[in-house]
Amino acid sequence: MIRIATAGFQHESNTFSTVPASLDKFRRSGILEGDAIRTEYASSRSTLAGFFAAAAAVPEVQLVPLLFTRLTPMGTITHDAITHIMDRAIAAIRAGGPWDAVLLPQHGAAVAETFRDADGEFIRRVREAVGPRVPVGVALDMHGNISRQMVDNADITTVYQTNPHLDAYEQASLCARLLLRMIKGEIRPRTAFCTPPLLVNILRQGTSDSPMANLLRIAEVERRRPGVLSLSVVEGYPYSDVAEMGMSFIAITDNDPPLAEQIARRLADAAWEMRAELNAGGTPVDAALTRAARAPAGPVVLFDVGDNVGGGSPGDSTILLHAARRLGIGGILQAIADADAVRACRAAGIGGRVEMPAGGKTDKMHGAPFAISGRVTALSDGRYEEPGPTHAGFRFFDDGPSAAVRTDDGYAIVLITNPGGTMSAQQFRSLGIEPRDAKIVVAKGVHSPRPAMEPIAREMIWVDTPGVTTANLATFAYRHRRVPLYPFEPNAMP
Numbered sequence: 001m002i003r004i005a006t007a008g009f010q011h012e013s014n015t016f017s018t019v020p021a022s023l024d025k026f027r028r029s030g031i032l033e034g035d036a037i038r039t040e041y042a043s044s045r046s047t048l049a050g051f052f053a054a055a056a057a058v059p060e061v062q063l064v065p066l067l068f069t070r071l072t073p074m075g076t077i078t079h080d081a082i083t084h085i086m087d088r089a090i091a092a093i094r095a096g097g098p099w100d101a102v103l104l105p106q107h108g109a110a111v112a113e114t115f116r117d118a119d120g121e122f123i124r125r126v127r128e129a130v131g132p133r134v135p136v137g138v139a140l141d142m143h144g145n146i147s148r149q150m151v152d153n154a155d156i157t158t159v160y161q162t163n164p165h166l167d168a169y170e171q172a173s174l175c176a177r178l179l180l181r182m183i184k185g186e187i188r189p190r191t192a193f194c195t196p197p198l199l200v201n202i203l204r205q206g207t208s209d210s211p212m213a214n215l216l217r218i219a220e221v222e223r224r225r226p227g228v229l230s231l232s233v234v235e236g237y238p239y240s241d242v243a244e245m246g247m248s249f250i251a252i253t254d255n256d257p258p259l260a261e262q263i264a265r266r267l268a269d270a271a272w273e274m275r276a277e278l279n280a281g282g283t284p285v286d287a288a289l290t291r292a293a294r295a296p297a298g299p300v301v302l303f304d305v306g307d308n309v310g311g312g313s314p315g316d317s318t319i320l321l322h323a324a325r326r327l328g329i330g331g332i333l334q335a336i337a338d339a340d341a342v343r344a345c346r347a348a349g350i351g352g353r354v355e356m357p358a359g360g361k362t363d364k365m366h367g368a369p370f371a372i373s374g375r376v377t378a379l380s381d382g383r384y385e386e387p388g389p390t391h392a393g394f395r396f397f398d399d400g401p402s403a404a405v406r407t408d409d410g411y412a413i414v415l416i417t418n419p420g421g422t423m424s425a426q427q428f429r430s431l432g433i434e435p436r437d438a439k440i441v442v443a444k445g446v447h448s449p450r451p452a453m454e455p456i457a458r459e460m461i462w463v464d465t466p467g468v469t470t471a472n473l474a475t476f477a478y479r480h481r482r483v484p485l486y487p488f489e490p491n492a493m494p
């Protein structure tokens, strides 16, 4: 019997957000143990599902889920939370050992108050717990700000190669399969890690679009060379103020360090050549709304880049709604996270009237509260299931108690309790609203809403809204990032 442990946590920490990722929030999101992890994730297309499937394909392998938690991107992880999660995970790994290998379903952009490289610290502690000889495999998100500490303490590091993330399952399966080959002595993985001094603007991270698609085509050719086990292009996450913030490349070969080095360097050079294209901006607010209003047919989907919940923003921005009202543009469908407003709707009941401010309550960056008066059209518990493709392969969603309001001036506002991005059209349909019928749909996100919105959108516009996930990075005061780093220092040399 080959026994493999899996344990870990996933968080993308927006260090500019004012909302801390506290232990309480992780607990509410669920800190799962044992078979509860299998129940929640095995039927999804997420990283853990890939681990489970790869293990199930080999009869003599037993994958033992120990502990897993994930939390919607928001601010820095508190000391209490990171200590609690890491201590419990490491204790479970130590108690259940010895293991033949360990698989870690991490993200790569977790920042804690006490450990700025929280993923690296966790992987280091796992390595310390299992010793130098036990293979450690790590599967990461394409937004990881990868550190040397992470790759050096792992034998295999794989990373999603799509954004929106539709291959979490495949990359995790690859990680597990390589780890099994390593256990059997079939391969000797050697990793090269390269971090050119540049970042990729969030608006240029779509992997089906130029320039990222071009870079990934180069990677695909390199990946087919004999001896290459895995090659990862990592976009990085620009809203974590850490030294590792930015792009990186991970090449793994079968016992051929020079080849790994050569390939990682080749990709880094190619990315550097594309640096200007990798850092272009979006459409200004008024221009985007005017274009959407003039479109002959809807829905036109406006991506609220500054309030990208999947990137750590609060999900209660009212910037586009205020601008639409000022410009006299109606027909907008948008979700807003506002627990108070949901409570008021529940008190009014279906068909009841509400007059209240909604959204814009977390901070000043995301607009002032938006006054709505209208009728409650639906109430729900905010749970829905998306069997179709979703970002990172998740299937079950929980926005908390939710309500829909049709305002007197023609907006359809979905009010939700937990900050939720627009990752599934079910967010609207579960409240009786068909997004295909809307003239304009505001999607909270940049890439994660695409699987849901692309099939229904007549046109998609990425709007340069302010907020903690704005595409305009010059608005942030970075203190920990590398210097030089393109585009801040245009002459940064690789």
Ligand SMILES: [Zn+2]
Pocket (backbone or CB within 6 Å): 141, 142, 143, 165
């Ligand atoms: Zn991501």
